[in-house]
Amino acid sequence: MxxxxxxxxxxxxxxxxxxxxxxxxxxxxxxxxxxxxxxxxxxxxxxxxxxxxxFPGFIDLHVHLREPGQEEKETLATGLAAAVHGGITAVCSMPNTNPITDNEYFIKFLVDKAWEINKAKLYPIGAITKQSKGEEISEIVSMIRAGAMAFSDDGLPLENMLVLRRALQYIQPYNKPIILHCENKHLSLDGSMNEGELSTILGLPGIHRACEEASIAQSIEVAKYFGRIHIAHVSTKGSVEIIRLAKQRGIAVTAETAPHYFALTEKDVNNYNTNAKMNPPLRTEEDRRAIIEGLRDGTLDAIATDHAPHAVDDKNKEFNLAAFGIIGLETSVMVTMQKLVQEEGFPLELIAKICSTNPANILGVHSGHVKAGYxxxxxxxxxxxxxxxxxxxxxxxxxxxxxxxxxxxxxxxxxxxxxxxxxxxxx
Amino acid sequence: MINEKPKSLLGLKDLTRLEIENILQQATLFKEIFNRPIKKVATLSNKVVVSLFYEPSTRTKASFDLALRMLGAGSLGFTPASSSVTKGETLIDTVKNLESMGVDAIIIRHGMGGAPHLVASNTNIPVVNAGDGFNEHPTQALLDMFTMIEEKGYIEGKKVAIIGDIMHSRVARSNIWGLTKCGAKVIVCGPPSLIPVGIESLGVTVTNNVEEAIEDADFINVLRVQLERQKGSFFPSTREYHREYGITAQRLKKAKSDAIIMHPGPMNRGVEISTEVADGPYNVILEQVRNGVAVRMAVLYMLLMRSKEI
Incomplete structure (x- = not known):
């Protein structure tokens, strides 16, 4: 009964x-x-x-589930179980798998397998370009037909602005977001933490904030003419300011940040803690404040974890050699509740917005509300x-x-x- | 405490002024051995120390080897090119294996900042940092400070100019930590593209004017232009570098007449320092090298004798 x-x-x-x-x-x-x-x-x-x-189900726009190719770090089964354990009902998986998720068959593999696993929902992200090489756009529409919900070459910046232009134009009829990992590789070079006082003290090569901000600014100016972009993992005050201005100018841009950017700073890298190494790197207290204010005033639309599982051996080594990235699916809600609700007094309605409604809107899925019909x-x-x-x-x-x-x-x-x-x- | 890790020398960043002064004091005693007919004591005759040099080195490696011999310790050399590192063995595995064989301490030079810290946290024997990336080179700074005291009697209140590629220099960083802790006034000078962000927070003054830097300086520490670390164009040519930042006899006319010239070596003659200055009257460059052995004897002695007491 x-x-x-x-x-x-x-x-x-x-x-x-x-x-x-x-x-x-x-x-x-x-x-x-x-x-x-x-x-x-x-x-x-x-x-x-x-x-x-x-709350309406929390959607994580930015997750690395490592399957296929690096199953020793994470699988769809463990990642989707981790998601629901953390209070996340749906995740977007980044295509930097091995092989790269750049065609309909890989998308279908992910969709089918997630269906069998039956934990969190999976919204697969396909590669914008073939092999994520940044040269030719991949079969975007075929991937959409197979279930791809967004496109990104995450892990690498899309440096060729002509390719970005073409991708934005080509995808226009389908209303699916292009998600950009913004990083000027010339500026970031072989850096491994935020360039600043602490990188000077630790003697580590820095990643200057300019490398993120310059790339975001450039991408926004292209998006102004050719379509909608979503900026991944915003980490600096300058980036928040650029995006805020772009929104005021009416440009179709949305953006996400990760819990570690509003909860931690570069100080957490001290003593060469490789579990605080990610790209973009943890920044300063001033940036952390700006990220929080960006979430509060709507400049930043979403919280996404950039969940990046790595095995012990990938992290327990020289700081420069250690892999970039940290896991986040199971701590996202906790850190958000503590840092934004407890400490910053964010209203719960705003949490619903940045963890569910906005991500749903960015993806164009009919969720993000607790109302009849949803x-x-x-x-x-x-x-x-x-x-x-x-x-x-x-x-x-x-x-x-x-x-x-x-x-x-x-x-x-x-x-x-x-x-x-x-x-x-x-x- | 029984389970406490043995002390390591990872950087001057972590030491107090007193600890630094104790090492320098100990080095004075060891330097005296140089004047003996038999330059050897048997203090560490029951110890074996391994030197892991992941980067090439002449001075530092020879200096540590000599220091170990003069202390009577056994030394085990190791270069990555002829080891299992070429087979892909990790740093942690390498040092754990050596520890397991029974070496008493590890001296490590590595191209990446923090590598000695990683070794120290994964072993239970003392670790001596012989230079890590552009983080620290503590024994170099200690021998620089030892030489300064020999030349001028004390460090407190002295003005030290450090000239050159501050960004990629572990020597500069260790000198800054040590000198500022001991009360020196430190001014750093180089092209703006080679001055790291936030260096002022370490308690130094920054200038891009070399004349201003050396004016009134008691010591001028000339850094090597690290051509092998110049990824990206930090400056256009060694020619222009020499013209703008090179320490020449002409420039030294602006400095105190008894200003001491120092260089950690190896020198690029005609780039950061002219031959005239390098071989000139107030250079102590070879004395620095000589003091390096005494300072390293002091460091090894203090770390290994202490660990015995635990």
Missing amino acids: NSPENLLLKNATVVNPESSQVADVLIQNGKITEVAAHIENSEAHIIDLKGKFI VADLTVINKEANWEVKDYQLYSKSKNTPFIGMQGKGKAFMTIVNGKIAWQEKV
Whole structure:
């Protein structure tokens, strides 16, 4: 009688980007069918979520799942399980797999496999250019037909502005975003951390902020004429200012930042901590402040983790040789709740927006609201839960995160994907 | 504490003024051995130390080897070209293997900043940094400071000009840490493209005018132009560098008449320093090299004797 397909979530606070209210949520056949005070339904399985907060499902626009090619770091199975464990209902997988995800068959492989795994949803990202070489655009439309939701050559900047122009024009009828990893490789050279006082003190080659900002500015000026771009992993104050101005000028640009850019600074690299090495690198307190204000005022549209799993051996070596990147799927909600809600007083409605509604809009998927008619992808948060990040609790195959040992308040309590409970806190 | 890691010398950044002065004091005692007919003590005769040089070196390697011999210790040389490093062995595996064989300390030079720190955190024997990337070269700075004290009696209040490629110089960084801790006034000078961001935060003055830098200086430490580290165009030619930043007899007329000229070697004659100056009256370049042995004896002695006490 109590069909698991039908859930009645009672007494939680329902958070939408516009407003929040205590209400019941009825889910039938994978969709939200009613949100109202005091719903009665004898068919549905009733879950009392008093004191909890129901958000539209969090979408992570930027994740590396490493399959195919580097299954020792992460697989679709472990990555999608890690996502729901962290309160993320859908992830966008970057195409820098081996081989590169640059054709419809690889997209189909990912879509089918994610379907079998049946944890978080997968929105695959295809390569903009063949082999991500930055030379010729790949079969973008065939990939869209197979399920690709966005395009990027992430890991590498798209340096040839003519190729960017062509890609933006070619993709226009399909309303799928081009996601850009903005980095001027001439400026970044062989740098391994933020160029500044600390790189001077540690004697490490720096990555100057100009290398990100110059590339963003250049891409924006092309997007002004030819289409819509989404800027990946914004890390500097200057980038926030460039994007803010571009939005004021009416240019079709959106942008994401990652939890580590609003939670950490280059100081976390001290003593050559390779688990704080990523590209772009952790910047300064001034940048961290600007990233937070960028999220607050809407300049930055989304929080995306740039989840980048690496094996112990890839990190336990000379700082210059250690791989760039940290994992983030399982700490994103926690760090966001602590740093933005607890410390910065972000309203929960804004969290719904930057973690769900905006990413959904960027991808063009019909989600991001807890309202009748929307898909039942939901992130339930316990705002009062205290946590400490411990490596053995992570579902991800890799443990490369500087957040291990961090403590805070507010974490995922339950993750619902297509109306089914994909993960819930053991009580 | 029983489980405490043995002390290592990773950089002057981590040392206090007192610790630096203790090493220099110890070096004075060892330098005295140079004047003996038999230049050897048996202090470390039961120790074996391995030197891992991942970058080429003449002075530093020979200096450490001599220091070990004079202390009676066994030394084990190692160059990556003739080792398992060419088979892809990681740094951590290499040093753990050597530790397992029973070496008592590791001296390491490496092209990447922080490599000695990685070794220290993965072994339980003392590690001596013999130069890591452009981070630190602590024994070089110690021998520079030792030489300064020999020449002028003390460091406190002295003005030291460091001229050249500050950005890629581990010698500059270690000198800055050590000298500022011991109360010297340090001014660094070089083309703006070779001055690292935020160097002022280390307590130094920056100028791009070489005359201004050497004016009133008690010591002029001329850095080697590291042609092998010049990725990207930091300056257009050695010719122009010499004209604008080279230390020449002509320029030295602006300095104090008894200003001491130092250079960590190897020199590019005619680039950062003219031959006239390099071989001139106030150069102590070869004395620096000689002092290097005494300073390294002091460092090895103090690290290895201490670790024995634990």
